[in-house]
Amino acid sequence: MSTDVVSGEPSRLRADARRNRERILRTALRHFSQHGIDASLDDIAREAEVGAGTLYRHFPSREALLAAALEGRQKELLGGAQQAREIADAGAALSAWLAALQDYLRSFNGLPAPVLAAVKQQGSPLCLSCNALVALTGEFLDRAQQDGHARRTVTANELFLSALGLAWVLDRAETCGTSRQALEKVLAHGYLSTPPDVAPDGGASGASQVG
Amino acid sequence: MSTDVVSGEPSRLRADARRNRERILRTALRHFSQHGIDASLDDIAREAEVGAGTLYRHFPSREALLAAALEGRQKELLGGAQQAREIADAGAALSAWLAALQDYLRSFNGLPAPVLAAVKQQGSPLCLSCNALVALTGEFLDRAQQDGHARRTVTANELFLSALGLAWVLDRAETCGTSRQALEKVLAHGYLSTPPDVAPDGGASGASQVG
DNA sequence: ATGCTATATGGAGACGGTCTCCATATCCAG
DNA sequence: CTGGATATGGAGACCGTCTCCATATAGCAT
Known part of the structure; x- marks a missing residue:
């Protein structure tokens, strides 16, 4: 070795x-x-x-x-993460991270699929970087949750998977009458107008790590 | 001849x-x-x-x-739509429709991909039914918007595409630590906790364009 | 029945992609 | 320079898609 x-x-x-x-x-x-x-x-x-x-x-x-071909893009993404870290507003930081993530996922057409596959089954060469991606998402999500910008019931895994889904749709549908921004907004705010989490029980702790 | x-x-x-x-x-x-x-x-x-x-x-x-093999499932879906129509609460109706849609999209593994392809490029055999699906989504979305259950800036296309993205993720990730319900909730409410659409000024009209 | 023809059939085979195997070529330490 | 460890290329097995056309058949007219 x-x-x-x-x-x-x-x-x-x-x-x-x-x-x-x-x-x-x-x-x-x-x-x-x-x-x-x-x-x-x-x-x-x-x-x-x-x-x-x-x-x-x-x-x-x-x-x-x-995975090997993506190495360069991953470094860029890590750079983007660092930049996002330096943003004071936690909501804006999360948003910047998610934007960088979207860019990364658009490196190659069809990339979201193997990434999702790597998330679920260990052992893929893409897996290591994927785990890092989820962790980074968790980092920014936590911050935003502490600041009250993000809903507390959302987990890093959920957010990452949702972002993947969004990337998948955009990957093949950007030009079909619906813009990236519009879909990002749906992901950000949902489609319902009901109050966010109005939890009957005062969901206290929150910010649990992702399994 | x-x-x-x-x-x-x-x-x-x-x-x-x-x-x-x-x-x-x-x-x-x-x-x-x-x-x-x-x-x-x-x-x-x-x-x-x-x-x-x-x-x-x-x-x-x-x-x-x-498309031919899906005919039966489509009929079921239309039945589901009819049932949803009979729900008094517009929000619940929309929710019921989206659930039925998810079930339909899970008829076969990988189905979301050709459906998305059909949405964007006319001429696919799946296209006809897809257009119907978007229209139906619009119907329930409209109702929910009129009742104040759904955000007014969301369009049928956006919601349908988002639902497709969700279906795609679930298609291959259901068992990987994140439940269908959790992801549905993210789609419903978004990940942010900021007020939905509240314009800076009490702008009424809303419905800001989309790309 | 019988013939006739538009219609339908099967399956060989062209094509293109993945991936393996191993005889041969190449590198480099000693 | 040389021998053995390492690396190479490309033939070919395998599999999936899709086409082509000689052959078979249904079903109408007689």
Whole structure:
């Protein structure tokens, strides 16, 4: 185990292997961007001038390749999170985070699906980052709840899944007569006009962690 | 040459053709139920004891077969709509309709995707029923808005798309630590606790445009 | 019945995607 | 330079979609 945790990971690779890995990754990024997450893996291998076997050796599954190709975008998202953290108003911070999250989820067409899959089944290469995403959502949600901006009965998981659903709809429907803002607003305020949580029992504690 | 194209539709089929059509439909219903909307069409043909060509002659695309297989469920849904109509409270009626809609969308795993696709692009065999679904949603939403139960700025399209997103999430995540009810509640009330639509000034008209 | 033709059928096969396997090529430590 | 560990490519197995057309059949006219 001489894997360098700090420098990323692939240090024990032979020089040619590392070169190929990079080529594949660059090509994959382009193809996923252009054709969505269902881009043909053999096409990617071909255009990276690499055999299919080589691609599959480096990235055993589509998800693994996807996860690797998303690394850059994830760093951007983390940057967005940091920026959001610096916003004083907790409501605005939450909103900024959710916007950044939406942007991330739109990196590739169809991305919401594997992300959702990763949320539910452990073991996916996307899973680690997904858990981080839920945790971050929880962080901003907590803050907003403490400040009274967010409803206390909403959990991080629920909010994250709802955001995923929204991203999924937008992924394929943005141009169909309904704008992103409008749907975001529905998610923010709901469709009912009844008072938010008017809990019969004075729901005290709240802000429980997400399981 | 051509017989009356004018008349309705599938009565002009030869007896054997009609028999095969039924076999295919029955088998498809079973397969879609068991394996989701991605069930293998050739498998369906095989189990219906019919050549692949026969299946494709009757149902040129997966969506066409899907639409036909859904007919029964659609009738049920329409029944549900009728029941909802008879509910006096507009909010409860809307809620009942949305519940029925969710049930319908769970007829087959993965159904939300082709439904969303049908919403945006005309010409899909599912399109007709989809338009009806949006219209029905509008009907119940209108009522609820008149009674003050639903926020006035929400449109039928927005609500329907949001419901689709919810169905999509539930389709693949119900068991992952978050319940259907919880997500429905988020959709109903939003995640914010700020007042619903209260305009800064007592603006009455409302109904701000949407993209 | 019988013939006749529009209609319907089956299934072979083209196509394209995923993924595996392993003989061969390449790297690099000693 | 060399040997063994590592990496490579691409042929090909497998599976799903969908088309094409020689053949079979229903059902009308006779």
